[in-house]
Amino acid sequence: MENSGVTVMVNVEKEKSNAAWICGLIGFITSIPNILCTFLCAGVRVAAAGLSAGLSADGSNFDETAADAAAADAASGAAGFFWVIVLVSIVCFALSFLGKSKNSLITGVIVLLGGIFILINGFIGFGSMLWGTATGGLYIASGIVAILNKKRGN
Secondary structure, three states: OOOOOOOOOOOOOOOOOOHHHHHHHHHHHHHHHHHHHHHHHHHHHHHHHHHHHHEOOOOOOEOHHHHHHHHHHHHHHHHHHHHHHHHHHHHHHHHHOOOOOOOHHHHHHHHHHHHHHHHHHHHHOOOOHHHHHHHHHHHHHHHHHHHHHHHHOO
16 A cells, blocks of 8 residues: 555544542542541540549549530530531532533642541541541542543533
8 A cells, every 4th residue: 555645633532521520429428427427526525525624633523514614615616627527528529510610620629628638537536537538538539530621621
């Protein structure tokens, strides 16, 4: 075969992936046990703070007023952190569905940061390490896929 002078061009277009919202959906499902564990851990820490504040140094006396005050302080902090975890998880879940949109870079970065926050939360122990790691990892994957979808165009 001789060169016939015909030029053949192949244009390969990559389609945007659905993995962003799939990882976001699975991440939200795994966040439910993580949220429940965070809620239970907060309750245990509130009770422990009240008990430790109410006992005297030698363990012979128990001050109920000090225990109630310490438990109330611990409860307000734990409840605030609990709602932050819930809010971050819901925002990551909702934004993971925008992983194929025109704004997928912005949503990908937000979901990636939320996933890192949940992953760190799982490692510091205010929640479940197993479920926090799974949820954070899935949201991180969702954010990365959304960022890559922006580079794929159309």
